[in-house]
Amino acid sequence: MKRFGNNVCRFVGVVTLLLTFTISSPFVCAETYIVGAQDIEYYPYYNFASEHDKGLGRAILEAFSKKTGHNFIYLSMPVKRLQIELTKGNVDFVFPDNPEWYNQITHKLGKVYSEPLTDTFAVTLVRKENQGTELSHISKLATPEGFSPVKWKQQIKNGSVEVIGVSSIYEGLRLLQNNKVDAFDVEYHASLYFIQRFPQSVSFVADLTLPNDAISFSLSTLNHPDIINELNTFLLTNSDEINDIKERYGIEDIAQLKKQLMNEQGINKNALWTPL
Numbered sequence: 001m002k003r004f005g006n007n008v009c010r011f012v013g014v015v016t017l018l019l020t021f022t023i024s025s026p027f028v029c030a031e032t033y034i035v036g037a038q039d040i041e042y043y044p045y046y047n048f049a050s051e052h053d054k055g056l057g058r059a060i061l062e063a064f065s066k067k068t069g070h071n072f073i074y075l076s077m078p079v080k081r082l083q084i085e086l087t088k089g090n091v092d093f094v095f096p097d098n099p100e101w102y103n104q105i106t107h108k109l110g111k112v113y114s115e116p117l118t119d120t121f122a123v124t125l126v127r128k129e130n131q132g133t134e135l136s137h138i139s140k141l142a143t144p145e146g147f148s149p150v151k152w153k154q155q156i157k158n159g160s161v162e163v164i165g166v167s168s169i170y171e172g173l174r175l176l177q178n179n180k181v182d183a184f185d186v187e188y189h190a191s192l193y194f195i196q197r198f199p200q201s202v203s204f205v206a207d208l209t210l211p212n213d214a215i216s217f218s219l220s221t222l223n224h225p226d227i228i229n230e231l232n233t234f235l236l237t238n239s240d241e242i243n244d245i246k247e248r249y250g251i252e253d254i255a256q257l258k259k260q261l262m263n264e265q266g267i268n269k270n271a272l273w274t275p276l
Helices: 004-017 056-068 079-088 150-157 169-177 188-195 225-237 239-248 254-265
Strands: 032-038 071-077 093-097 118-127 140-144 162-166 183-187 204-206 213-221
Touching (some): 056 239, 071 079, 118 169, 140 169, 169 188, 183 188, 188 204
Parallel strands (some): 032 093, 140 183
Antiparallel strands (some): 093 213, 118 183
């Protein structure tokens, strides 16, 4: 967006339509791009509405910014609205995004995705006393509003599982604690962050006999594939710096984490959930 001076009207329009505006200064310099971000608190990966630490995604993009001179401002909005604003040109990039997440708004528009900024571990969280519950006994599943629990696609399609959208991870944990839902489809590290700050909670377990999967978080765009190419080069050539950032945020290697959880839950590979 090396033409921001010619897009004052666009910028004013963006500011008025956003629920949360996370830039600290009203002035934007040249070579500045707008990153549309999910407005849910999904720390340690992202919380772009925070006035303090905005999470790992922003930390990686800011490291990229320092290397290249590209500036980013981060605008939070509802998950379902991100792709709409991308097509309108009100945002230049979306984070997080994933080529496997189907979106009818942009799926035929040639959207370009970066290499993963990070991999995440999506799990099924249950109350500890319900660990080992068979998949057929899950009838109500909480998931963050606007997210697509693709691992549960078949059960949702045949009507055996009802999806309950929640506005925050706290809300999902409360529903699970109060037996209002049977399980919570959520990222492991994000759930752990909130569980550690929810001392009154019962014990929860990321049950590996239920749906789980590694999911990558990428940056996407419709109009700036050149910046995506630069980002890909940065990710490839600065792996040590990126790993340091991940370590700072407590992001563990998924393969090692899975082995650790298997040992803690006393299960072997044959008991692991596998997609049909």
